[in-house]
Amino acid sequence: MSHRFRKGLVRLSVPLSAALLPAGAAVAQTDSAVPGSAVLTGLAELWGYATSGFLWNGALIAIEITALAMVLGLAFGLGLALMRLSGIAALRGASAFYIWVMRGTPLLLQLVFIYDALPLIGVRFDSFTTAVIGFALNEAAFCAEIIRGGILSVNKNQSVAASSLGMGHFLSLRRIVLPQAMRAILPGVGNDVINMLKMTSLASVIFVSELTYRSQQIVGQNFKFFTVFGATALIYLIITTLIAVMQERLERRFNYELPKDSDGGAFSRMLGFSHRAQSPAVPSAPTEVRAPASEADGREEMRDWLRTLVDADPLPADQPFVTCSNVQKAYGERTVLAGIDLTVKPGEVVAILGPSGSGKSTLLRTVNHLEAIDWGEILVGGGLVGYRRLPGGGLAPERNLAQARAKARIAMVFQHFNLFNHMTALENVMEAPVRVLGESRHEAEATGRRLLAAVGLGDHADHLPHRLSGGQQQRVAIARALAMKPKLMLFDEPTSALDPELVGEVLLVMRKLAETGMTMMVVTHEIRFAREVADRVIFMDEGRVIEDGPPSQVIDNPRNERTRRFLRLVENAPTETTSS
Amino acid sequence: MKRVHIPAAAAVLATLSALCLTSVAEAAPACEPAKLAEKYPGLAGRTIKIGVDPQTPPYVMRPANDFAKLIGVDADVARAVFDCAGVKYEFVAGAWSGLLPAVRAGQLDVLWDNLYYNPERGKILDFVIYMEAGTGAMTQAGNPKKIISKDAMCGAVAAVTLGGFEESIVKEADATCKAAGKPGVEMMSFQDVAAGIRLIDNKRADIMMWDAGLIDTLVAENPGKYDRAFMTLSGIQIGPAVRKDDQDLLKAIFDGMTVLQAKKEQAAIFKKYNVDPSSQVTAVIKNEK
Numbered sequence: 001m002s003h004r005f006r007k008g009l010v011r012l013s014v015p016l017s018a019a020l021l022p023a024g025a026a027v028a029q030t031d032s033a034v035p036g037s038a039v040l041t042g043l044a045e046l047w048g049y050a051t052s053g054f055l056w057n058g059a060l061i062a063i064e065i066t067a068l069a070m071v072l073g074l075a076f077g078l079g080l081a082l083m084r085l086s087g088i089a090a091l092r093g094a095s096a097f098y099i100w101v102m103r104g105t106p107l108l109l110q111l112v113f114i115y116d117a118l119p120l121i122g123v124r125f126d127s128f129t130t131a132v133i134g135f136a137l138n139e140a141a142f143c144a145e146i147i148r149g150g151i152l153s154v155n156k157n158q159s160v161a162a163s164s165l166g167m168g169h170f171l172s173l174r175r176i177v178l179p180q181a182m183r184a185i186l187p188g189v190g191n192d193v194i195n196m197l198k199m200t201s202l203a204s205v206i207f208v209s210e211l212t213y214r215s216q217q218i219v220g221q222n223f224k225f226f227t228v229f230g231a232t233a234l235i236y237l238i239i240t241t242l243i244a245v246m247q248e249r250l251e252r253r254f255n256y257e258l259p260k261d262s263d264g265g266a267f268s269r270m271l272g273f274s275h276r277a278q279s280p281a282v283p284s285a286p287t288e289v290r291a292p293a294s295e296a297d298g299r300e301e302m303r304d305w306l307r308t309l310v311d312a313d314p315l316p317a318d319q320p321f322v323t324c325s326n327v328q329k330a331y332g333e334r335t336v337l338a339g340i341d342l343t344v345k346p347g348e349v350v351a352i353l354g355p356s357g358s359g360k361s362t363l364l365r366t367v368n369h370l371e372a373i374d375w376g377e378i379l380v381g382g383g384l385v386g387y388r389r390l391p392g393g394g395l396a397p398e399r400n401l402a403q404a405r406a407k408a409r410i411a412m413v414f415q416h417f418n419l420f421n422h423m424t425a426l427e428n429v430m431e432a433p434v435r436v437l438g439e440s441r442h443e444a445e446a447t448g449r450r451l452l453a454a455v456g457l458g459d460h461a462d463h464l465p466h467r468l469s470g471g472q473q474q475r476v477a478i479a480r481a482l483a484m485k486p487k488l489m490l491f492d493e494p495t496s497a498l499d500p501e502l503v504g505e506v507l508l509v510m511r512k513l514a515e516t517g518m519t520m521m522v523v524t525h526e527i528r529f530a531r532e533v534a535d536r537v538i539f540m541d542e543g544r545v546i547e548d549g550p551p552s553q554v555i556d557n558p559r560n561e562r563t564r565r566f567l568r569l570v571e572n573a574p575t576e577t578t579s580s
Numbered sequence: 581m582k583r584v585h586i587p588a589a590a591a592v593l594a595t596l597s598a599l600c601l602t603s604v605a606e607a608a609p610a611c612e613p614a615k616l617a618e619k620y621p622g623l624a625g626r627t628i629k630i631g632v633d634p635q636t637p638p639y640v641m642r643p644a645n646d647f648a649k650l651i652g653v654d655a656d657v658a659r660a661v662f663d664c665a666g667v668k669y670e671f672v673a674g675a676w677s678g679l680l681p682a683v684r685a686g687q688l689d690v691l692w693d694n695l696y697y698n699p700e701r702g703k704i705l706d707f708v709i710y711m712e713a714g715t716g717a718m719t720q721a722g723n724p725k726k727i728i729s730k731d732a733m734c735g736a737v738a739a740v741t742l743g744g745f746e747e748s749i750v751k752e753a754d755a756t757c758k759a760a761g762k763p764g765v766e767m768m769s770f771q772d773v774a775a776g777i778r779l780i781d782n783k784r785a786d787i788m789m790w791d792a793g794l795i796d797t798l799v800a801e802n803p804g805k806y807d808r809a810f811m812t813l814s815g816i817q818i819g820p821a822v823r824k825d826d827q828d829l830l831k832a833i834f835d836g837m838t839v840l841q842a843k844k845e846q847a848a849i850f851k852k853y854n855v856d857p858s859s860q861v862t863a864v865i866k867n868e869k
Contacts, residue, residue, distance in 0.1 A: 054647035112678065116685035124687070127674075207631075207674035207682065217642050217673070220635020223774040 042227055049218070049231030058214035059235050062200040065128070065208070069135035070193055076136065077143025082173075084148055095144065102141035108202050110134050115206040131203040135196055146188035150181030161418035164370060165432035165484060166406025175435060179422050182254035190247035194240045211235060256422040256464055305450065306482070306516040321346040321381060321519050322488065327366060328375035329359075336362045338543035339376070344488075347517045351530035351551075354540035355566055360523045363540070364490050367521065368410040369401060380408050380488060406436050408488075411481035415493040417473040419465040425452060425476045426461040429483045437484070444483070451479035455509050471502030475509055482513075489513065491522040507533075527570055531555050539563045609835040613666025619835075620665060622828030628669040630658055631688035633676040638797045638853035639694040640671075653793065656849045657710070658692045658820070661836030680704075683821065689829060692820035694791070697866060705821035706867040708833045710846065713816040714859045715746055716795030717787040717809040718780060725786050727809040731756070735763035739776050739785035742769045745814045746789040780806065793855040800854045811856065817866075830865060837863035 049055060083095035102110070111134040114125060125133065154177050162172035201212030209217075215232040219225050252258060320343035327340040336359045344350050352360045365371040367378055369386035377395060378385065386404035387395040398404050419428050429448035433439040439447075452461050455475040457468075465473050474494055481489060491510065495503040507529050514520060514533050524530060530537050530551055537554040539547040541562050547554045558564045617624040632640040632650065639654040650671050662669040672688055682688040684704060697707045717738075719727060725736055730749055734757035740746040747767070754765040768785050770776040773794065779785040792811045799806045822829045840846045841863055850857050 052647065054642075112681055115678075115687060116681040119685045119687065127672075204675040205678035207672050207678065207687075209673050213673075213675065214647070217634045218647060219774060221637050221641040222644060223777055225774045 045224065045227045046230045046234070049215075049228050050234045052231070054218075055211060055214055055232065055235060058209060058211035059239060061128075061208060062197055062210040063239065065131045065135060065200050065203065065210070066193060066197045068132045069139055070189075070196060072132070072136035073139030073143050074147075074189070076140035078147050080140055080144035081147035081151060084144065085151060099141040099144055102138050103145075107134065107138050107199065108205060110138055111203060111206050127203070127207040130206050131200065131208045134203075134206075135200070139192060139196060142192055143189065146185055146192070147181070149188070150183075150185035151177055153184040154180045157414065157416055157418040158420060160370065161412075161414060161420070162432075163402060164368060164405065164412040164414075165480070166402050166436040167432060168400065168402040171402075171435055175431065176420055179254065180256075180420075183251070186247060186251050186254065190243065193243050193247075197239060197243070198236060254422075257466055303454075303512070303516050306513070306518060318345070320344060321348070322367060322521070323379040324363070324367075324376070325378075326376035327363070327373050327378060329362060329366065329371065329373050335543050337366070337373070340543075340545055342538065342545060342548070344519060344521060346519055348535045349514045349518075349520045349522065349533055350536045350538060351534035352521065352523045352538045352540060353525070353527075353530060353554075353563075353566070353570075354546075358540040359543040360540045361492050364412075364492050364521060364523050367488075367490060368405055368408070368412055369397075370412070372397060380410060383408065385410065402436075406432075406484070409484065409486050410488045410490060411484045411486035412490040412492065413474070413477050413481050413494050415496050417465070417470070417477045417497070419473055419476055419480070421465055424462045424464055425457060425468065425479075428465070428476055429480045432480070433483050447483055448479070451482055452476070455479045456505070469502055470498045471505045474498065474506045478506075478509055478513070487519060489518055489520045491520065491524070493523050493525065495524065495526055525570055527555060527567065539566070541566075609838045611664035611666075611836070611839055613663070616666040620667070620828040620832045622826065623665065623667045623832060626667065626689075628662060628667055628690060628829065629688045630662075630669055630671050631679040631682055631691045632671055632673055632693040633679060634673050636676075636694050638793050638855060640692075653849055653853050653855055654692050654694060654820075656852070657837075657840065657846060658690075660840055660845060660849070661833055664836040664839055665832040667832065683823060686823070689826065690820050690822045690833070694818060695821055697817040697819060697821075699868075701821065702866055702868050704824075706824050706827075706830050706865065707817075707819045707821045708830065708837055708863055708865055709817040709819040709861060710837050710841070710863050711818045711859045712861050713745070713814045713818055714792030714811050714856055715749065715789055715814055716792035716811045717789050718777075718795045718798060718806050719787045719809040720780060720783065721804050721807050723807050723809055727787055729810045730812055732810075733757070733765045733787070734760075735765075736786040737766045737768060737784070739768045739770050739779045739788040741771070741776075741790075745816065749789070749812070792859065793853065796854045796856060813859065817861070819863075819866075824867070830867065834863055834865050 080095045080098060083091040084099075086092055086095075111130060114134050115127070115130045118124065151173075158176050158180065159172050162176045167175070198212075200208070200210045203210060204213035204216075211232060215228050219228045222228075322342070322344035324340050324342040327337050327342075328335070329337040338359075340359075340363055342363075352363065354360045362371055366373050367380065367385070377387070384395065385408045386398050386401040388398055390396050419425075420431065423431065426445065426448050429451055430441070430444040433444040433447065434441055449458065449461055452458055455478055457472060457475055457479070460468060460472060460476075465476070468476065478494075494510065495506050498506065503526070507526065510520070510522070510529070511533050522530075522534070532551075534551055536549065537547075537551045538545055539554055539558070539560070539562075546560050547558060547563050554563065555567065558567060612619065632655065634640045634642050634650055634652075636652075638652055640650060640652040641655075643649050643651050650673070655671065658669070658671075674682070676693075679688070679691045679693065680701075683691045691705070695701075695707075696713060697709060701707075717727065717730075719725070727733055727736055730753055733750070733753045738750045738753075740750055750765050750767050754767070758764045768779060770779060770788070773790060776785075776788040776790060777798070780788050787809050795808055795811070799808050820833055822833070837846070841860070846860055847857050850860060
């Protein structure tokens, strides 16, 4: 026995010991060696184990189980996370229950259960399959929470904006929410991958002979705990280092705030190598779709383009385009809309004024069905948006709201722009036309570049939102809305979040848009804009329309005391000092 | 050496009496691999999965020169027994705690790795007993404290794993020493053999107690470093175990073992791995209802 033990070790340790030890030095006789040489011998033995095919085959099994279980666990975990975020209580409950059980019980027990208890009901898996299934089911519970955290970390306004552009739940999740959530998801998942790789040793209880168990078997025979497990630790470290590098690369890929032209992250620099930056998601424009030579040309062209849009399917000018009849809405006990009656004619620009909490933003959101109404009805272009009429005359919401919004051709611009943070200006503009309207990328890019030029941002097409000023972002948002070829534009306080000096550029674009004959409903505090651009001004307070008439009447000669008080307050506000 | 012959003689006697008592047509167990389907219809076409935890030297372990192989007393005996029956088999390695549940669930067919018999296990599985457990006490070379028996431990530090036969030996010795007005036996506990060996290496303990087979292996492999202080048979029976519905497998193991013992092959395997031959017992089936 003794002879065989040592012979094996010597054979294993030849490559390094040959390099480390002087010729003729005894490798196996640790007892008689001087202390320094004992260390060398130990290292040589460790190296021998670290290069052992027996251990590396065990490592390979651990990697295979981890890779397969992680992929399955992530997919299942995503499903569980969506269930937990669902509006359906049964799904939320089922998911929460699963996570509670799987996270709360030992993985060892779960593995033994699958391997040894399921055969009692005729379900029999082999060791490897059991390990993959067991680890995947367990990991899914943890991934679900990591993914849920990631999704919650993405501002809700992102999906509201996607929704207003006619993007459905899953499209919005795949294209808008998850790519941004990845930044929050990746570190947690990286942790779990490394954890799982090491935890596969638990599977020795169901006869998976992976790295740690193989080391235990060697130690069980020669009791050289430190050399064998030292070698095992080295193998684990090599694999986990590769995992960490992969994680770092993925994080860079999903970190849209990182300049794309820099090379290598901190980790890569630490390791002394770099990798090429990702190429931009959208290739630069083919020569024939370049932005027009000057912005003035672009605006002319845009105006023509918008006119064709407005004129394509004209409604009689005397017929209302938007009709709100007795629209009511409450959040719990609080009434927000207390019976709104309102019509907007084709091509009309209606400014909606009112103190905060008066319900004006909510009204705007009910027009494109971002908010449901409790009572009454809203017709746009003669049709309901996202409702179908029940036989008794009542309304029921349609299942596919996003599609209904796209069909109604209503676009919206938000107070906080809500640009998709991970996409360039051009990609923001192209996203919905390509994904919702089914335009070709080529066509959408051509339109997108023209629209960006028209709002004065031809040179910023490839910039990410965080590199643009507020005013520029809002102009991109307007271009994005226009790309949906809308017949009605809703503006929800489009300048309220802007620095005073940036308000003008946005109002200028809106003014041009009004001139093309676009039908617009604008919730605003910009009295001057309302006076100069709007055809009609509506003043709302406490969920009701208090005044409705031309600007000359509502702004300059308000009849209602509340309107007068509000106007006095607003006209003294600092934003009024700037103008378009 | 005397003890070796007693079981061997007993086996011969048993075989002879079996010959006399049963019908003439039924011959003494013999290796007839070609007659597998005839003798053990329940094994025909099967590959027997032998559950082992290869960190239990000298019973099942990986040889240092080829970690892909399995050797040891139990591994060698199992091979000989199944070759004798003519059935195909494979070893399945896994952590000890997973072995018994896997045999019960039918994921494995036999647990064959220094498994102790006890009435609780006997209710779940059927055993073929073929050896008795011995506890060895290992000390530093030259046995400096002269601990030559379990009665000579007074004032010594004894390392044991908790909850087993060894712990009871030490507690008993401690009480005996104190009753006789001598210093007691100080007990240290360890988790695995390697940790126990380290206690002897750095002289934190005077003896460490473990399975006699392993102690003898360690002593033989490290001359001038360790010595066996004493050995004591615990009376605990050891043997492979199968499911109660797998009677053909049980019979095949028993028959093979009987042949092996008659041919003194079991003793030869014990010798090869430095296991005290006195721990061999005549093969017997334990299959209580």
